[in-house]
Amino acid sequence: MDKVVTNAAAAVADVPDGASLAVGGFGLSGVPNVLIEALHEAGPGGLSVVSNNCGVDGGGLGILLEAGQIVRVTGSYIGDNKTFARKYLAGEVEVELIPQGTLAERLRAGGCGIPAFYTPAGVGTPVAEGGLPWRYGADKSVEVSSRPKEVREFDGTPYVLERGIRTDFALVRARRGDRHGNLVFGKASRNFNPLAAMAGRVTVAEVEELVDALEPDEVHLPGVFVQRVVELTPEQAADKGIEKRTVRA
Template structure:
């Protein structure tokens, strides 16, 4: 039951080239920065990443992206990252754009053992009809486009079939956790971290505050330890390192 690992490097050591990763975070909130940096340091490449967004230049998944370590991204938001746009438009990166609510449910469904589900989101658009550019050729033409999906009527309303997502690994960041892997997320960090954690066959969590088993009341726990295989306790400096994506102040 003791899932603590001695370091982030140890916790991600078996993530090999070509692995698929579900990564938590929403903007720059709740991003597993320490695990991402450890993965970058070990040189793993060809990664297929599923995440709401792909970080920004120099932070979060943007670190792996800039180093050319990511081959494919499934996400719902790709702004704030010029390198992401460059790689996508030049054909270096394959990108599957998914409506945000659909992405959340695809991750949850994968973790819950649900292979697929129907949703009205995307009906009548390229999300359902196909043709979204997944990968461009160097000359700017579309090299790989999304395929059409099954559409079915329920009570007179069209729904598109979406598949659950299961990845080889998941990397998440939690506010509090124990050595059994029970996790609590704080505010915006609770948006995608629990869902990403559910989708990974092996889930690694970096935790800002490690508590003893039993200190977390059952109704406090956002993600039970059954979904988590490894826990890394952050040092004080890493736990406090929370960059603001866009700082707005009064004149």
């Protein structure tokens, strides 16, 4: 039952080339930066990542992206990541952009063993009808685009069929965790982290505080979804970036 791993490097050492990963976080909040850095140092390539966004320039998943370790991203937001935008438009990375709520539900469904579900989000748009550019060519032409999805009517309302997501691995960050893999997420870090953790066949959690056992009523995500736990140092736990700093003159 003790799922604690000695360090982040050991926790991601078996992630192979071509693996798929669900990664928690939203912007700079709740990003498993220590595990991402360990994966960068381990060096696997050809990775397919499922995450709300692909980090920022020089941070989070942006480190793997800049190093050329990521070849495909499923997400809902490019944001201010100039490297991500450049690589996508240059055809260096394939990108599947989907509605944010649909992404969350696809991860949850995959973790619950639900192969697919119907949602009204995206009906009547290229999300359902196909044609969204996934990969550009060197000449800026669209080499790969999304395919049409099944649309079915329920009680007079059309819904599009979306598939649940399962990945080989998941990387998440939690405020507290115990040796059994039960996790508690702090404030805004309770964003995509629980959903990403559910979707991974092997889920690795970095925790800011490790305890022997959490009280059942505290638990946000049960340990059945988590296979490995890495305790952060106080310095690692405190290292939290600010995406945009605004001050008065």
